[in-house]
Amino acid sequence: MSKVLVLGIDSLSPALLSEFEGDLPNFSKLRKLSPAVKLSSIFPPDTIPAWTSIYTGLNPAKHGLIYVQDVFGTQRQEIVSIDNSIFEGRTFWDYASSSGKRTCLVFPHMAYPPWPVNGVMVGRSTTELRVPGGPKWAAKTEIQIYPQEATAKHRIPPFMTTVFGNYPGRRKLGEYAKDLWKATSDEAEFGLRMSRESDWDLYFMYFYLLDNIQHFFWRYHDETDPRYPGAGPYKNIIRDSYRLFDSIVGEFMNSNPEATTVVLSDHGHGMRPPKTVNINAFLQQKGYLVVNAKRQNPAVYLIGRLKAMLLAFVHRHELDYWLLSLATSRPFASMSKKVYVSSGSIDMRKSVAFLSSFAGAKSYSHGGVEIAANNTSGMSYEEIRSQLIKELLGLTEPSTGEKLMSWVRRREELYTGQYLSRYPDIVFQLKEGYGAYWDVDAPLIGTAYEHNIAPGGHKKEAVFLVSKLDGRTCARTDMTLMDIAPTILDLLGLDTVVHPEFDGSSIVERSG
Numbered sequence: 001m002s003k004v005l006v007l008g009i010d011s012l013s014p015a016l017l018s019e020f021e022g023d024l025p026n027f028s029k030l031r032k033l034s035p036a037v038k039l040s041s042i043f044p045p046d047t048i049p050a051w052t053s054i055y056t057g058l059n060p061a062k063h064g065l066i067y068v069q070d071v072f073g074t075q076r077q078e079i080v081s082i083d084n085s086i087f088e089g090r091t092f093w094d095y096a097s098s099s100g101k102r103t104c105l106v107f108p109h110m111a112y113p114p115w116p117v118n119g120v121m122v123g124r125s126t127t128e129l130r131v132p133g134g135p136k137w138a139a140k141t142e143i144q145i146y147p148q149e150a151t152a153k154h155r156i157p158p159f160m161t162t163v164f165g166n167y168p169g170r171r172k173l174g175e176y177a178k179d180l181w182k183a184t185s186d187e188a189e190f191g192l193r194m195s196r197e198s199d200w201d202l203y204f205m206y207f208y209l210l211d212n213i214q215h216f217f218w219r220y221h222d223e224t225d226p227r228y229p230g231a232g233p234y235k236n237i238i239r240d241s242y243r244l245f246d247s248i249v250g251e252f253m254n255s256n257p258e259a260t261t262v263v264l265s266d267h268g269h270g271m272r273p274p275k276t277v278n279i280n281a282f283l284q285q286k287g288y289l290v291v292n293a294k295r296q297n298p299a300v301y302l303i304g305r306l307k308a309m310l311l312a313f314v315h316r317h318e319l320d321y322w323l324l325s326l327a328t329s330r331p332f333a334s335m336s337k338k339v340y341v342s343s344g345s346i347d348m349r350k351s352v353a354f355l356s357s358f359a360g361a362k363s364y365s366h367g368g369v370e371i372a373a374n375n376t377s378g379m380s381y382e383e384i385r386s387q388l389i390k391e392l393l394g395l396t397e398p399s400t401g402e403k404l405m406s407w408v409r410r411r412e413e414l415y416t417g418q419y420l421s422r423y424p425d426i427v428f429q430l431k432e433g434y435g436a437y438w439d440v441d442a443p444l445i446g447t448a449y450e451h452n453i454a455p456g457g458h459k460k461e462a463v464f465l466v467s468k469l470d471g472r473t474c475a476r477t478d479m480t481l482m483d484i485a486p487t488i489l490d491l492l493g494l495d496t497v498v499h500p501e502f503d504g505s506s507i508v509e510r511s512g
């Protein structure tokens with residue numbers, strides 16, 4: 001039975017693999033060997049819920065980790081309190097382990113500290129510790145291993161150097177990319193060594209650094225981006241990062257020629273929407289949202305007025321970095337967040353509906369609307385929800401008359417599960433190029449000012465490549481993240497292990 005080697009590359013985009021094809025010999029080889037699978041991420045396509053769905057085969061409403069990261073750390077409290085109880089014993093490598101397969105896991109995202117498996121599990125803390133004297137993005141993370149005896153055998157370092165996902169400032173971007181490549185190469189070297197030194201049937205390693213690169217460098221790469229500055233020193237940083245991952249994938253394949261290689265991502269990457277749709281302004285105009293008449297918090301009100309002027313100024317002059325550091329420094333962070341998501345100016349006692357911040361304080365094209373069930377004055381919750389869905393579907397771009405929504409649904413039409421209430425009452429997807437925004441007292445369409453800082457954003461199209469099927473056939477080419485765990489188990493020959501909890505199913509089938 002085949003050994004299976006899985007490389008999880010955060011934010012690897014199928015579109016960019018095609019665009020850079022000529023520069024990526026190993027990816028191109030793998031793409032020729034693999035069935036042409038279309039992998040869709042979950043809703044919202046964000047790292048924490050996505051990897052949890054990959055590990056467990058569960059949709060986010062069942063595993064409950066619907067938390068996302070943003071510059072204001074809106075959900076930081078929930079994220080730091082994530083513990084292993086959600087994963088331990090429920091991941092694809094646990095099922096493989098308990099079926100007698102030997103596993104080797106290297107840095108599975110968030111699965112920390114490591115727990116007992118049949119083999120070796122090297123975990124990496126998600127807490128980044130500052131490196132004294134280093135550049136401001138230099139960080140180190142703590143490493144732990146199961147079993148402890150393996151520390152000496154594999155010469156496991158107590159810490160590894162990493163790079164913060166915080167914006168380094170425009171002038172320092174080049175230096176930032178170099179440090180990030182160095183950290184990635186060191187990780188890959190460590191992972192390769194683990195793949196050679198340990199005895200495994202299932203190997204899994206996770207890489208996250210491509211996500212940071214794409215967030216910060218998108219507008220330097222994409223000539224269609226409205227903030228594309230023309231060819232310059234950062235033009236090829238994303239392409240070069242894909243080249244680096246191409247050589248990493250090649251080295252793993254050459255080192256483990258007998259293994260079935262799987263390369264996958266949690267979501268893709270693309271341009272962050274440059275335009276915004278002020279959903280709260282729309283709800284305000286329709287009478288669902290009421291703005292605080294008294295402006296109870298004058299500081300929030302004042303900052304709100306200043307924000308618009310300051311953002312426009314900064315956007316024009318590309319003074320992005322210091323604004324962000326000001327906005328995210330204590331004590332401004334919580335206040336800027338309130339301003340950003342308008343929560344300081346909404347009268348929650350009178351409002352019926354408002355834009356949810358469940359998907360983070362960032363202008364992505366997916367979002368949701370929360371209904372305040374107490375304030376529906378006479379109408380039933382379901383009447384309000386149906387009416388709102390209809391009105392949101394009718395939203396049009398005022399200058400062209402074109403529809404703005406791709407779809408608008410009740411949350412239970414998206415997923416079912418015990419944590420469904422962590423989703424807002426209504427979920428929606430805007431058309432490409434438009435992000436959901438919180439402004440009140442504002443026109444419907446606006447500009448995404450953070451586009452300068454993080455012009456790249458997550459896309460739902462993800463990557464799933466497999467080097468061989470060992471006599472099996474591909475049953476279907478449409479795949480969700482929930483199908484990954486059962487597919488990996490199937491590739492390991494554990495076809496009979498159908499875990500009742502899985503929301504997905506294997507995409508390969510045994511022939512004959």
Ligand SMILES: [Zn+2]
Nearest residue numbers: 010011047266
């Ligand atoms: Zn991700």
